Amino acid sequence: xxxxxxxxxxxxxxxxxxxxxxxxxxxxxxxxxxxxxxxxxxxxxxxxxxxxxxxxxxxxxxxxxxxxxxxxxxxxxxxxxxxxxxxxxxxxxxxxxxxxxxxxxxxxxxxxxxxxxxxxxxxxxxxxxxxxxxxxxxxxxxxxxxxxxxxxxxxxxxxxxxxxxxxxxxxxxxxxxxxxxxxxxxxxxxxxxxxxxxxxxxxxxxxxxxxxxxxxxxxxxxxxxxxxxxxxxxxxxxxxxxxxxxxxxxxxxxxxxxxxxxxxxxxxxxxxxxxxxxxxxxxxxxxxxxxxxxxxxxxxxxxxxxxxxxxxxxxxxxxxxxxxxxxxxxxx
Numbered sequence: 001x002x003x004x005x006x007x008x009x010x011x012x013x014x015x016x017x018x019x020x021x022x023x024x025x026x027x028x029x030x031x032x033x034x035x036x037x038x039x040x041x042x043x044x045x046x047x048x049x050x051x052x053x054x055x056x057x058x059x060x061x062x063x064x065x066x067x068x069x070x071x072x073x074x075x076x077x078x079x080x081x082x083x084x085x086x087x088x089x090x091x092x093x094x095x096x097x098x099x100x101x102x103x104x105x106x107x108x109x110x111x112x113x114x115x116x117x118x119x120x121x122x123x124x125x126x127x128x129x130x131x132x133x134x135x136x137x138x139x140x141x142x143x144x145x146x147x148x149x150x151x152x153x154x155x156x157x158x159x160x161x162x163x164x165x166x167x168x169x170x171x172x173x174x175x176x177x178x179x180x181x182x183x184x185x186x187x188x189x190x191x192x193x194x195x196x197x198x199x200x201x202x203x204x205x206x207x208x209x210x211x212x213x214x215x216x217x218x219x220x221x222x223x224x225x226x227x228x229x230x231x232x233x234x235x236x237x238x239x240x241x242x243x244x245x246x247x248x249x250x251x252x253x254x255x256x257x258x259x260x261x262x263x264x265x266x267x268x269x270x271x272x273x274x275x276x277x278x279x280x281x282x283x284x285x286x287x288x289x290x291x292x293x294x295x296x297x298x299x300x301x302x303x304x305x306x307x308x309x310x311x312x313x314x315x316x317x318x319x320x321x322x323x324x325x326x327x328x329x330x331x332x
Contacts (some may be wrong), residue, residue, distance in 0.1 A: 001016060001020045001022055001046055001048065002019055002020065002021055002022065003022045003023075003024055003032055003039055003042060003043070004021065004022070004023045004024065005023075005024060005025065005034045006023055006025070006265060007023055008021045008023060014080075014253050021155040022042060022087060022170045022230050023045070023077065024039065025038055025041050028295060030158065031085065032057075032089060032093065035057065035058075035059055036059055036060060036061065036326075038196035039059045039062075040059045040062045041065070043059065043062055044063075044064075048258045049064070049065075049331045050064065050065045050066070050067065050102075050327050050330050050331040050332060051064055051066045051067070052066075052067050052068075052323070052327060053064070053066060053067070053068040053069070053097065053101075054069050055069060055071065056068070056069070056070055056071065056090065056093070056094050057090075057093040057094055057095065057096075057097045058097045058100060058101060060093075060096050060100055061198050062103070065330040065331055066097075066099060066100060066101045066102060066330070067102060067104075067105065067323075067326050067330050068097050068098070068100075068101040068102045068103075068104055068105070069104075069106070069107070069129070069213075070094060070098065070104055070105070070111070070115055070244075071106075071107050071111070071244040071245065072099075072107075072111055072114070072242070072243065072244025072245075073094070073111075073114050073118060073244075074114060074166070074242060074244070075087045075090040075091055075094070076118060077242055077263055078165075078166050078241070078242050079091075080165065080166075080197070081164045081165050081166050081197060082197060083197055095118075096121070098115070098122050099119075099121075099122070100118050101125065101325055101328040101330075102125065102330035103126075103127055103282040103327075103329060103330045104122055104123050104125055104126045104127070104321075105126075105127050105128075105129045105323065105326060106127070106128050106129070106244070107128075107129060107130060107131050107244050107245040107250070108128065108244060108245050108265075108266040109266070109269065109272060110128060110244070110265040110270070111128070111244045111245070111266065112126050112128045113274040114244075117233075119308070127291060127322065127326050128322075129318050129319050129322040129323055129326070130245075130270075130314060130317070130319060131245050131247060131250075131314065131316070132250075132314045132315045132316030132317070132319050132320070133247070133250045133251050133253070133254040133311055133314055133316075134247060134251050137283075138223060138227045138316050139223050139227075140230065140231045140255060141227075141228065141231050142231070143231055143232060145231075145266055146228040146231035146232035147230075148227070149228055149233045150225075150228055150232055152187075152189075152232050153184060154185055154186070154187055155184065155186040155187065155234050155294050156186070156187050156188070156189055156231065156232060156233050156234050157172075157176065157186060157187070157189070157233065157234065157235050157236070157237055157238070157290060157294075158188075158189045158191070158229055158230065158233035158235070158237070158252070158257070159172060159189070159192075159193040159237050159238060159239075160189070160191050160192060160226070160229070160230075160236075160238070160251075160252070161191075161192045161193070161225070161238060162193050162246045163190070163192050163194045163195055163197050163200075163202075164195055164196060164290065165197065165200070166197050166240055166241040167238075167239060167240045167241075167278045168239040168262075168281065169190065169200075169202060169239070170200070170202075170205055171239055171280060171281060171282070171286060171287060172188065172217065172237055172239055172259075172283075173188070173202065173205055173206055173209055173211065173215065174209065174283035175283040175284075175287040176188045176209075176211055176214065176215070176323050177210060177211045178284065178287045179290065179291065179294075180210075180211055180214060180224050180289050184285075184291065184294065184295065185214075185293060186213070186214070186249065186290075187214045187216070188211075188214060188215045188216070189215075189216045189218060189229060189232075189233065190202075190215065190216065190217050190218060191218045191221055191226065191229055192219070192220065193219055193220050194219075198310075202217060202225065203217060207301060209256040217284075227255075230251070230252060230255040231255070231288075233252075233257055233298075234257075234293070234294055234300075235257060235258050235259075235260065235277035235290055235293045235294060236248075236249065236252035236257040236258070236259045236260070237259075237260045237261070237286065237290070238252075238259070238260075238261045239261070239262050239280035239286065240261075240262050240264060240267060240280055241262070241280055241281075242264060242265070243262075243264075243265075243266055243267050244266060245266060245270070246261065246266065246267045246271070249261045249267065249271060249275060250270075250271075250311060250314055251295050252276055252307070253271075253307035253308065253310060253311040253312045254308070256304055256307070256308065257304070257307065258275075258293045258300055258303035258304050258307060259271065259274070259275035259276070259303070259307055260276045260277075260278060260286060260289045260290060260293070261275045261276075261277060261278075262276065262277065262278065262280040263277045263278065263279055263280070264280060265304070266315060272311070273297070273308050273309065273310055274307050274310025274311065275303075275306075275307060275310070276289040276293075278305065
């Protein structure tokens with residue numbers, strides 16, 4: 001049983017004979033209120049044995065076993081990355097959800113350590129369930145075809161993910177500016193919504209660095225275009241001071257891109273050996289890691305091979321098995 005606020009989204013993963021879709025209302029009761037007020041009534045009526053909450057919080061009044069995934073605790077560790085109102089609600093609801101859940105899933109060993117340090121009483125209920133690479137993107141096309149469809153040319157670096165303050169996009173822009181000043185005509189494609197708080201004006205920053213014409217701020221793009229962006233790129237960069245996991249660098253590895261990412265946890269722990277690791281606050285280090293990936297074919301090929309091999313360690317099938325085991329344990 002999968003519950004929705006309003007109609008179910010168009011997603012092929014939901015088109016399965018063992019998945020029942022249950023829309024619950026489409027009125028003004030949304031978000032936290034929908035989860036805490038409307039969802040428990042529906043779950044009780046359906047006589048569930050266990051309830052899985054996939055994102056940080058669960059229905060607190062639901063009187064049956066719950067399993068909740070806490071992807072990270074950024075609203076504790078990086079509270080300035082969220083608005084004050086949202087951050088306060090997330091702290092309260094996440095803490096209450098951890099206490100109420102029979103099992104709490106985290107998506108990396110770093111995430112487990114963070115969670116246990118905040119909620120030591122939950123240590124025996126925390127289960128690490130490492131994620132896998134997204135495998136439902138449209139099939140990749142050739143680099144030439146992808147660039148033709150997107151109207152792109154030249155050396156291109158790609159970064160994908162919602163943009164928060166901790167993800168250091170200004171550092172990447174400075175690195176691109178440094179490479180261009182040194183004579184390397186590289187362009188940057190940035191995919192993801194700007195969620196910085198307070199809001200940063202990245203287009204203004206790019207203009208001040210003299211690279212506005214070389215940066216495409218694409219915002220959110222549909223999956224078909226995202227697949228083309230991966231296929232068209234020469235290298236991928238994801239800088240962050242703090243992540244619970246890091247799906248987009250892993251997705252880039254699977255798609256055959258050499259990756260530059262952060263030494264900080266959990267990225268440095270998860271992707272050491274498969275990606276070049278840099279200080280996410282050091283634009284010179286980012287530029288130095290990118291240059292050979294863009295100019296030396298042998299170096300690029302080596303890191304592509306390392307990326308593909310490293311990505312094989314991650315599996316959605318294994319993540320699903322671990323999640324199912326936690327649900328069965330909670331139900332018992």
